[in-house]
Amino acid sequence: MKLNKLIAFLASLLLTSVSNAALDIDISGGSSQQIPIAVVPFGNSAVTKDSISDIINADLRRSGLFKVLETRGMANLPTTPAQIKYAEWLALQSQAVTVGSVDPIAGGRFKVSFQLMDVLKQTQLAGMDYQITPSQVRTTAHKIADIIYQKLTGEPGAFASRIAYITKIGKRYALQVADADGFNPQTVVSSNEPIISPAWSPDGTKLAYVSFEKKKPIIYVQSLTSGSREVLANFKGNNSAPSWSPDGSKLAIVLTYGANSQVHTINANGSDLKLITKSNAIDTEPVFSPDGSHIYFTSDRGGKPQIYKVSLSGGTPSRVTFEGSYNVSPKFSPDGKLLAYIRNDGGKFKVAIQDMASGQVQMLSEGSQDESPSFAPNGRVILYATKVRGRGALAAVSSDGKVRQRLNDAAGDLREPAWGPLLN
Amino acid sequence: MIRKTVINTKLITALSLAALLVACKSTPITPVKVEDKSPTTASTSTDATVAVADANAVKELSIDGNAIASADGNPLRDPNNILSKRNIYFDYDSDAVKVEYRAIVEAHAKYLLAHPDAKMMLQGNTDERGTREYNLSLGQRRSVAVKKSLNLFGVQDSQIETISNGEEKATQNCAGEACDKDRRVDIVHQGE
Numbered sequence: 001m002k003l004n005k006l007i008a009f010l011a012s013l014l015l016t017s018v019s020n021a022a023l024d025i026d027i028s029g030g031s032s033q034q035i036p037i038a039v040v041p042f043g044n045s046a047v048t049k050d051s052i053s054d055i056i057n058a059d060l061r062r063s064g065l066f067k068v069l070e071t072r073g074m075a076n077l078p079t080t081p082a083q084i085k086y087a088e089w090l091a092l093q094s095q096a097v098t099v100g101s102v103d104p105i106a107g108g109r110f111k112v113s114f115q116l117m118d119v120l121k122q123t124q125l126a127g128m129d130y131q132i133t134p135s136q137v138r139t140t141a142h143k144i145a146d147i148i149y150q151k152l153t154g155e156p157g158a159f160a161s162r163i164a165y166i167t168k169i170g171k172r173y174a175l176q177v178a179d180a181d182g183f184n185p186q187t188v189v190s191s192n193e194p195i196i197s198p199a200w201s202p203d204g205t206k207l208a209y210v211s212f213e214k215k216k217p218i219i220y221v222q223s224l225t226s227g228s229r230e231v232l233a234n235f236k237g238n239n240s241a242p243s244w245s246p247d248g249s250k251l252a253i254v255l256t257y258g259a260n261s262q263v264h265t266i267n268a269n270g271s272d273l274k275l276i277t278k279s280n281a282i283d284t285e286p287v288f289s290p291d292g293s294h295i296y297f298t299s300d301r302g303g304k305p306q307i308y309k310v311s312l313s314g315g316t317p318s319r320v321t322f323e324g325s326y327n328v329s330p331k332f333s334p335d336g337k338l339l340a341y342i343r344n345d346g347g348k349f350k351v352a353i354q355d356m357a358s359g360q361v362q363m364l365s366e367g368s369q370d371e372s373p374s375f376a377p378n379g380r381v382i383l384y385a386t387k388v389r390g391r392g393a394l395a396a397v398s399s400d401g402k403v404r405q406r407l408n409d410a411a412g413d414l415r416e417p418a419w420g421p422l423l424n
Numbered sequence: 425m426i427r428k429t430v431i432n433t434k435l436i437t438a439l440s441l442a443a444l445l446v447a448c449k450s451t452p453i454t455p456v457k458v459e460d461k462s463p464t465t466a467s468t469s470t471d472a473t474v475a476v477a478d479a480n481a482v483k484e485l486s487i488d489g490n491a492i493a494s495a496d497g498n499p500l501r502d503p504n505n506i507l508s509k510r511n512i513y514f515d516y517d518s519d520a521v522k523v524e525y526r527a528i529v530e531a532h533a534k535y536l537l538a539h540p541d542a543k544m545m546l547q548g549n550t551d552e553r554g555t556r557e558y559n560l561s562l563g564q565r566r567s568v569a570v571k572k573s574l575n576l577f578g579v580q581d582s583q584i585e586t587i588s589n590g591e592e593k594a595t596q597n598c599a600g601e602a603c604d605k606d607r608r609v610d611i612v613h614q615g616e
Binding site: 194196197212215216217236237238240241254256258259260261282284285298305326328329342344349369371372390415416 | 545553554555556557558560561562564565568571581584585586587588589590592593597599
């Protein structure tokens with residue numbers, strides 16, 4: 001639907017990047033460390049609408065960590081490990097080869113098999129069989145890509161996951177969810193009034209968000225499976241900035257009543273509202289630390305907005321960011337080792353990333369209007385909102401700053417991205 | 425809100441014109457009214473028609489739930505009354521209510537004091553620079569600043585709700601414009 005143009009755009013860039021250095025996937029540095037791999041078209045691949053090997057190839061290429069070898073035009077295209085002529089792949093300097101097949105089975109389903117083979121050792125690194133419905137083809141391909149990614153990089157992948165974001169097309173706002181590669185966009189809710197701050201529940205079944213449909217910011221929680229939703233917080237004043245605890249039992253939210261923004265926690269069922277910060281300043285954008293013990297938040301209690309943390313068991317908040325005069329929108333990597341946030345760097349709003357152990361900060365984006373950073377479930381990529389020629393777009397950067405990509409929608413603005421957990 | 429007011433004025437003009445057209449068409453069908461209200465001339469029949477048209481226009485707008493800018497006895501809707509002034513503008517990165525808005529604040533405070541059952545919403549706004557949630561909090565700080573100005577005149581918090589639209593209603597591109605119209609608090613009385 002709305003992302004079709006984006007997909008076509010990405011696809012065209014992917015094709016271009018094959019012959020013409022990377023455009024969309026702008027890989028700077030580290031290219032010599034890319035892992036050379038071949039993903040051979042799966043046997044019987046025409047039975048599915050989307051080619052599984054194409055999806056895997058696109059995932060691996062987009063990560064920037066793989067050099068995906070072109071197999072078109074090759075004489076021998078194996079679909080089983082026994083058919084692999086390892087000398088040919090060794091000559092192409094391929095480190096690994098993925099082969100597989102798709103077979104229709106009873107009930108309109110498919111059996112998908114794949115094997116990942118080490119070319120030098122001629123041994124199997126991974127192999128799986130799946131029995132799936134046609135609607136599960138893309139997700140299965142992403143799961144295979146995740147297995148390949150993990151076997152060859154040693155880190156978990158994040159291809160089989162989804163992203164949420166807000167579109168503004170004309171005067172219409174919509175909260176949408178799409179696969180991490182931008183395919184399969186679905187509208188969760190739409191409105192003539194703004195929608196902001198979508199937040200995934202840790203199990204990926206629900207989204208909390210802020211809607212202005214009643215002419216003031218109110219927090220809703222909506223089930224993605226049933227489509228039903230409930231008001232989480234509609235107190236006097238603003239209700240905003242929802243963020244889930246790691247166990248999904250409660251949310252940190254921001255309420256104002258008749259004063260400035262203050263951080264609260266509330267159970268996911270709307271009970272047990274607790275005031276967490278008690279200041280006359282602005283305290284907002286709360287996020288739980290991955291161990292659930294602290295809430296990190298933006299506060300201007302020191303004059304300019306900086307990131308602070310406070311223990312859920314009480315105590316005085318302490319400051320987390322020290323460089324720069326405007327650091328907002330903290331988001332943790334899933335392992336808690338990195339904190340991404342937005343810094344106003346001389347009038348340019350950029351994505352920054354802070355190593356929590358060393359305190360070192362690296363600027364990851366150029367700006368100038370970047371916001372809403374959010375980590376992929378493997379912590380390897382940060383998705384954020386940017387502006388391209390005055391129009392809202394989504395961009396992603398690897399946590400080492402080396403790989404970049406950008407998602408556009410020619411029909412309107414994209415904003416407020418949030419990367420969800422891995423799909424089951 | 426400034427924008428909305430402009431739109432409303434246009435709407436009213438458009439609706440008045442539409443009502444006039446309808447009224448002109450309907451004039452031949454309702455000669456009785458004209459005869460009831462006026463003894464003779466064509467000019468009085470026109471007057472009567474206009475009056476009916478105005479009533480129609482107002483009715484349509486109130487169904488829409490829009491603010492009505494006509495002298496219907498409600499001081500909030502009288503364009504000549506200071507209470508029709510609803511926008512308080514702020515300097516960049518500031519929540520200070522400037523002296524020039526004192527008269528507006530005072531007029532609305534007196535209205536609330538005179539109408540203890542009346543309620544008001546203060547909607548804070550920011551320009552597009554910065555992140556959305558932080559701007560929501562900055563807009564809130566502005567609406568709280570206006571509320572405190574009202575408190576100084578004796579208005580109780582129970583009559584006021586302070587909220588923020590953050591940058592969500594911003595219309596100016598700060599790269600090319602001053603963004604001065606987006607940094608404001610809008611005063612909205614209950615039912616508007």
